[in-house]
Amino acid sequence: MSQLISEADDEKLKKGLLFHDFAELYFNNPEIEEKLDKVKEIFIEEMREVSDDISLNQLETELDHGLKNLIKFIEGKGFSGNGYKTGSEENIFAEALEIDFEASSTEMYFKNNDKRIKGKIDLIKDPHHLVDFKSGRKKSRKEVVKSTRVETFEDSKFPDFQTLMYLSNHSENVKGPIKFTYFYFLSDLGDSLVGKDSETKTEITFYLKTFQKKASETELYEYLIKDVKKSNDRRRTLEALGYTGYRDFIQENKIPRVFDKEDFKETEFASKFIERCIEAKGDYKYVKKGAETALNKIVEYRNTNLFQDDVESFGEFVEEKISEIQDYEESGYPVKEKASELPMEDLIIE
């Protein structure tokens, strides 16, 4: 892969930067909404500098959608982040419009020497809510978790440690679950014609407890049986087991770190669980089926949220990679693993 950046890439980067700058300025100075036309002008002007054959029509549509979505999403004042530094000194729109602004919760930079990570959070909406603005295609919760988790990122299309990195760092500042929102401000382009109101954000929750602990709580038990009819196999099975029966089983048996539904079904944990269900209700096909879909749901829950064990295993992974790099420094890099192929640009190497 060439290091040269094509004009198209350049254009994309610039566009992303401009949208981010607008988000930052709007968050800190919401009255800018009155000067939206001016913002658009500046935006288009700035884009012309990178590329002389941009499609004005398309850019205007994107602008209308993107700015509208960002305004709709951002409301109220944010939180002054402890442990963060203000990230960017300049804001294109603020400068062009000669607005003096003080950012206290946008573009928050952190560098965590202990954990050897660093990054910049687009917006800290409140102490328990981080936000990242994205211009690309919307990704599902499952995709986000898969691409950030150490055990599964290699199988994902776009490995990206950002989510775990930010959460890992931020969890030092707060107690209790942290929400991480990816806001895809352009993802509903083209929907308005059909009148569809498509979701433009993906929210991941990081529970500051292990999955094992979380799984034993009523919340997960409820998740397994809610929103289905009384006749549902899984619901009938789990209701026979009862919450206490379910909780006891989880407390007695260690849940294996397996993220694939099929593989999970093969584990001892799974067969024991099915056995326990049969004991509670009787040896019927629907009980086995109900227990199996429950196991699937448990894995699904795990694959759409993040837990303490994910952060821990990420921390170990970082340590491992850093010592590998130190080894390479001494003995030379192996030829087959180019540094650029490793999704770890953001790891601190000093």
Place this chain on the structure above:
DNA sequence: CCATCAGACAGAGGTATGGC
């Protein structure tokens, strides 16, 4: 009352296709 089965349906994920 409860268990079982088949068939229709919806949503999510994965994959192949065609355009740029």
Place this chain on the structure above:
DNA sequence: GCCATACCTCTGTCTGATGG
């Protein structure tokens, strides 16, 4: 080479019918 899109498959849900 990239990407968005359409298509296919898998999974789960619900309904209605049958029979204990």
